Amino acid sequence: MPYKDKETAKKRRRELWSNRTPEQKERRRKRVRLHDKRPERKEYQCKRRFAAKVEILTYYGNGNPVCVTCGESRLACLSLDHINNNGAEERRSRAKYGYNIYKHLKAQSFPSGYQTLCMNCQFIKAHERQGFYREVSGSQ
C-alpha cells in the first residue's frame, strides 16, 4: 500500500497482523510448518520418508524389502516398479514422485500393479522390453 509516510504504513501493517481471522492464522501456521528447516524437523521428515519407503517396498516385495527377481536387499538400490510399464503414463496423469507415490499408494491401501525391483533388474527389464539385447544375442 503506497502510504506517504513510513510510520503510517507500519502502523497499518501491525493492525492487519493483529486483526487476522482464525483462517488466516491457520493458513500462516501451515505455511510455516511446510517450510520448517530446523535440523530436528528435517531429521523427523527424513525418518518418516524412509519408514514409508521401507513399508511400501516391504509390501510390494512380498513381505520383505527385497528385489522380487534377484533377492537384492540393500535398500539404497531398491525401487518400486510398475509391472505393466505404465510409470511414465501414471506420472503424467497424477504427477507423483518419490515420497508422494508411497504416500499415495498407502492412502489407496496398496493397489496392485507394482513390485519391488532393484535398479539392476529395472534396467534389465527396460533393455529386454526395448529389444537391445535381442540383436546382440541373435548374432552370437
Ligand SMILES: [Zn+2]
Ligand atoms: Zn534385482
